[in-house]
Amino acid sequence: MKQWTWQTVMGFLLLGAVTLLSWQAGSLAASGVLTVQSREGTAETARPVVVIDPGHGGKDPGKVGVNGQLEKDINLSIALRLKNYLEYSDVTAVLTREEDTGLSPAGGRYKKMSDMQKRCQIIEEAKPDLVVSIHQNSYHENSIFGGQVFYYKTSQKGKVLAQILQKRFDYVLGSANRRQAKANDNYYLLLHVKEPIVIVECGFLSNPSEAANLQTEEYQDRMAWTIHMGIMEYLNKERA
Ligand SMILES: [Zn+2]
Missing domain, CATH: 1.20.5 (Single alpha-helices involved in coiled-coils or other helix-helix interfaces)
Structure with missing residues (x-):
C-alpha cells in the first residue's frame, strides 16, 4: 500500500x-x-557582408606622397586592419585584393578598365550589404588636408553611409574635420556597383603632416577603427 x-x-x-x-x-x-x-541561416539572421576595396595595387601605385609613400600600400594596410575589426564584430569582410597586386590580367590592353571590372565582379559575387573603397587623396596645394567620403549622387543609402563615416572622421582629425560627404557621378565603382558604396579618401598624401601620419601604423589603425565604427553604426540602423 x-x-x-x-x-x-x-x-x-x-x-x-x-x-x-x-x-x-x-x-x-x-x-x-x-x-x-x-529560421537560422536565412537573410534575417545571416551575418552582414562588407566588401573592402583597397584602391590600386601592383603596377598602379595610385597617388605618390610627398615623402614617397605609395597610396596602394596605405590603402591595403588600412583595409586589412578594417577587415580584422569587422570580423571581430561578426561581419563577413571580403577584400578585392589582399596583397600588392592589380586585378587586371597581365598584358591586357585596357588595364585600368579590366582592373575595375574585376573589382566589380568580386563585389557582385559577394552580394554585400555595403562596399567601402579605400583611397588616399592628393592636391596641388600642399596645405589641403582631411578625409572625405564620396557616394553616388542618387543613392540614398550611400549618402547615409557617407555622412556617418564623414562625421566619424572627427575621431582622427578632431575639429579640423570640416569637409562634407560629397555626391559624385563619374567614379567607375560608384557608377557600376548597385549596392550602397562609398569611396573613402582617408587623407592627402600631398600634405606633409597628413602624409607622415598616414604612413604610421598607429594612424592607419585609428583610421580602420573609425571606418569600422561607422560601418557598424550604419548596419545597426539598416538592419534594425
Ligand atoms: Zn586612389
Whole structure:
C-alpha cells in the first residue's frame, strides 16, 4: 500500500512535468521564439557582408606622397586592419585584393578598365550589404588636408553611409574635420556597383603632416577603427 502511493505520486509528478513542458513549448512557438530558431541561416539572421576595396595595387601605385609613400600600400594596410575589426564584430569582410597586386590580367590592353571590372565582379559575387573603397587623396596645394567620403549622387543609402563615416572622421582629425560627404557621378565603382558604396579618401598624401601620419601604423589603425565604427553604426540602423 505504501509502495502504491509512492508510484502514484511519481506518476502525477511526471504527468505534471510533461503538461508543463508542452504548455511552455506552445507558448514559445506562439511568441515566435521557436520560429526564429528554425529560421537560422536565412537573410534575417545571416551575418552582414562588407566588401573592402583597397584602391590600386601592383603596377598602379595610385597617388605618390610627398615623402614617397605609395597610396596602394596605405590603402591595403588600412583595409586589412578594417577587415580584422569587422570580423571581430561578426561581419563577413571580403577584400578585392589582399596583397600588392592589380586585378587586371597581365598584358591586357585596357588595364585600368579590366582592373575595375574585376573589382566589380568580386563585389557582385559577394552580394554585400555595403562596399567601402579605400583611397588616399592628393592636391596641388600642399596645405589641403582631411578625409572625405564620396557616394553616388542618387543613392540614398550611400549618402547615409557617407555622412556617418564623414562625421566619424572627427575621431582622427578632431575639429579640423570640416569637409562634407560629397555626391559624385563619374567614379567607375560608384557608377557600376548597385549596392550602397562609398569611396573613402582617408587623407592627402600631398600634405606633409597628413602624409607622415598616414604612413604610421598607429594612424592607419585609428583610421580602420573609425571606418569600422561607422560601418557598424550604419548596419545597426539598416538592419534594425
Ligand atoms: Zn586612389
